[in-house]
Amino acid sequence: MERVFETHVIRKSRECAPVWTLTTPDAGGMKQPEKVVVPGVWETHPALRKYRGRGIYEQKITAGGNVRLWLGGVSFRARVSLDGALLAEHYGAYTGFEALARNIPAGEHTLRVEADNRFDADSALHVPNDYYAYGGINRPVMVEEVGNVYIARLHVTPRKTEAGWKADARVGLRNLDDQAFCGTLTLSLAGKETTAEVGIPGGETVFYALSMDCGEVTPWSPESPALYQVAATLLQNGEAIDDLIDRIGFREIRIEGKRILLNGQPLLLRGFNRHEEYGAFGLSAPVEAMMQDIHLMRELGANCVRTCHYPNDPRFLDLCDETGLLVWEESHARGFAEDKMRHPRFMEQLRQSTVEMVEQHYNHPAIFIWGSLNECADDTEYGAACYREIFSLLREMDPSRPVTAALLERPGGKVYGDMDVVSINLYPGWYRNVPVRDCLDRKLGEAARGGGENKPVIVSEIGAGAIYGYHDPFGEAKWSEERQCAILREQITAVLSYPDVAGIFLWQFADVRVAEEWFMSRPRTYNNKGVVDEFRRPKLAYQVVKELFS
Numbered sequence: 001m002e003r004v005f006e007t008h009v010i011r012k013s014r015e016c017a018p019v020w021t022l023t024t025p026d027a028g029g030m031k032q033p034e035k036v037v038v039p040g041v042w043e044t045h046p047a048l049r050k051y052r053g054r055g056i057y058e059q060k061i062t063a064g065g066n067v068r069l070w071l072g073g074v075s076f077r078a079r080v081s082l083d084g085a086l087l088a089e090h091y092g093a094y095t096g097f098e099a100l101a102r103n104i105p106a107g108e109h110t111l112r113v114e115a116d117n118r119f120d121a122d123s124a125l126h127v128p129n130d131y132y133a134y135g136g137i138n139r140p141v142m143v144e145e146v147g148n149v150y151i152a153r154l155h156v157t158p159r160k161t162e163a164g165w166k167a168d169a170r171v172g173l174r175n176l177d178d179q180a181f182c183g184t185l186t187l188s189l190a191g192k193e194t195t196a197e198v199g200i201p202g203g204e205t206v207f208y209a210l211s212m213d214c215g216e217v218t219p220w221s222p223e224s225p226a227l228y229q230v231a232a233t234l235l236q237n238g239e240a241i242d243d244l245i246d247r248i249g250f251r252e253i254r255i256e257g258k259r260i261l262l263n264g265q266p267l268l269l270r271g272f273n274r275h276e277e278y279g280a281f282g283l284s285a286p287v288e289a290m291m292q293d294i295h296l297m298r299e300l301g302a303n304c305v306r307t308c309h310y311p312n313d314p315r316f317l318d319l320c321d322e323t324g325l326l327v328w329e330e331s332h333a334r335g336f337a338e339d340k341m342r343h344p345r346f347m348e349q350l351r352q353s354t355v356e357m358v359e360q361h362y363n364h365p366a367i368f369i370w371g372s373l374n375e376c377a378d379d380t381e382y383g384a385a386c387y388r389e390i391f392s393l394l395r396e397m398d399p400s401r402p403v404t405a406a407l408l409e410r411p412g413g414k415v416y417g418d419m420d421v422v423s424i425n426l427y428p429g430w431y432r433n434v435p436v437r438d439c440l441d442r443k444l445g446e447a448a449r450g451g452g453e454n455k456p457v458i459v460s461e462i463g464a465g466a467i468y469g470y471h472d473p474f475g476e477a478k479w480s481e482e483r484q485c486a487i488l489r490e491q492i493t494a495v496l497s498y499p500d501v502a503g504i505f506l507w508q509f510a511d512v513r514v515a516e517e518w519f520m521s522r523p524r525t526y527n528n529k530g531v532v533d534e535f536r537r538p539k540l541a542y543q544v545v546k547e548l549f550s
């Protein structure tokens with residue numbers, strides 16, 4: 001399933017059968033088709049642990065009419081065809097996309113998805129990095145049959161007024177036909193319903209704005225994550241022809257001085273950076289593993305998670321909505337200096353990742369802030385202009401959430417004044433043996449002088465490495481579990497002693513595989529700063545974090 005709940009009761013929608021055939025034309029060894037499971041990445045196949053190339057996935061589907069395929073994520077380039085006809089191409093592993101086949105005969109058809117994870121010149125965001133660029137169909141593939149007109153988008157913004165909660169909905173209707181369409185759109189939420197007459201010219205997508213008084217509802221909060229189903233239904237001559245169901249929570253996020261408020265209450269953020277990766281499954285963790293991560297993070301005393309450094313699987317976000325774990329979600333860009341930001345495709349690909357993230361994840365109440373451009377060139381004119389462009393895009397698409405970016409500790413930042421929340425990554429005690437407070441004082445002072453005064457501040461990364469099972473009885477050796485405990489204790493204690501700092505996100509929840517190019521500073525070719533390893537085995541630091549976060 002694409003989500004953790006039914007998104008249609010009228011539209012015919014189902015997930016593709018799990019077992020596909022995979023051919024890897026660029027592999028020396030394995031050229032013959034193999035049976036593999038989707039979602040999944042090919043690195044879980046023993047012959048393909050380090051394969052970088054194309055993977056041709058094939059599957060039979062039985063469907064007819066207008067077939068809408070939804071691919072939740074293909075890493076990291078995709079070409080989708082049905083019976084040999086190319087339907088869609090897509091770049092970027094971490095957002096979904098649609099592939100439409102019109103008026104096909106009912107019966108069996110061959111679906112082919114070519115995934116490609118080669119680092120070629122066309123790829124600006126997926127590069128050898130401090131996490132692994134896997135290959136494969138990493139999220140579920142849905143097969144849907146739609147009429148000529150279907151509901152393409154449903155965004156709902158809750159709003160608190162003196163008279164109670166309201167919801168402002170924006171519904172996108174797409175007409176595939178040449179003929180104009182006339183019908184009725186209904187929206188139901190919290191026991192209320194509203195209706196609009198709609199007319200969509202042939203070949204167009206039209207957006208409708210509907211507002212609803214929701215009356216007495218239970219607000220969403222981390223302590224009480226109340227969710228409401230919202231359903232849009234399209235009718236023609238009184239008959240329901242399509243629907244789209246999502247869930248929302250009634251909550252508003254506001255910034256007031258140095259505080260981030262959720263329904264008027266200040267948030268004290270304690271959480272983790274978490275890569276979407278799980279030891280044996282790479283980028284395609286099963287939903288059970290996602291839920292276990294949430295349970296572990298909550299047991300550690302966390303109330304928030306940052307989806308570093310890209311949009312996450314909507315099922316993970318659904319589980320955060322359900323359990324009240326707040327989410328900082330960010331579009332895909334990690335660690336690019338100005339020359340890399342000047343790559344001819346960089347801004348186009350980043351804009352696309354940002355737009356798809358907001359379009360696809362808008363309704364999740366757990367997402368309290370949008371981020372982008374982790375540790376890029378915020379200290380040059382060119383780089384700062386890129387930050388500003390992405391902040392404007394985020395605000396234009398979603399004025400209801402604040403925006404931020406996790407910045408490097410180095411001096412010279414030019415965008416403190418442009419973001420709603422100032423976020424900084426620091427590693428005192430790990431990369432440099434300096435007191436945490438010195439580091440923080442210097443950076444906070446610079447941010448305040450550079451336009452970030454009286455804005456909330458988040459320490460978006462702080463941490464230290466340890467190799468699971470490596471012990472130093474003297475507690476001094478770097479990479480030992482004991483040294484990680486000592487550094488984390490000092491870092492967390494110092495950060496929490498600043499009453500003005502709104503939050504801390506530890507780097508990181510679990511160890512992650514990195515690109516081989518990074519092996520020099522990354523033993524095992526893993527980023528070993530997790531408080532659990534890649535199989536979620538707790539390191540000694542687990543208890544330290546639990547103690548300090550509780």
Ligand code: ADA
Nearest residue numbers: 130334374375425461527529
């Ligand atoms: C950075 C970066 C992370 C990771 C971390 C580290 O701040 O944002 O992706 O690389 O440092 O482990 O050094």
